[in-house]
Amino acid sequence: MNYKLYLYVFNILLCTYACTCLNFEKFIKKGKVIETRILCLIISIILGYLFTNFITDFLTVSKII
Numbered sequence: 001m002n003y004k005l006y007l008y009v010f011n012i013l014l015c016t017y018a019c020t021c022l023n024f025e026k027f028i029k030k031g032k033v034i035e036t037r038i039l040c041l042i043i044s045i046i047l048g049y050l051f052t053n054f055i056t057d058f059l060t061v062s063k064i065i
Contacts, residue, residue, distance in 0.1 A: 012048030
């Protein structure tokens with residue numbers, strides 16, 4: 001069960017790195033730098049959580065088959 005924590009951390013960092021390629025300036029008002037960074041962090045946490053659950057569920061199902 002400890003591996004799931006490592007997967008969460010790794011995938012959140014991976015999603016944070018992937019969010020750096022997105023250009024949020026087109027969607028966010030000018031001068032809202034802190035809010036944009038918070039939004040990117042929240043998106044990274046959500047995507048990392050979903051990706052980790054997908055991996056663990058996929059591994060669980062593949063063991064059954």
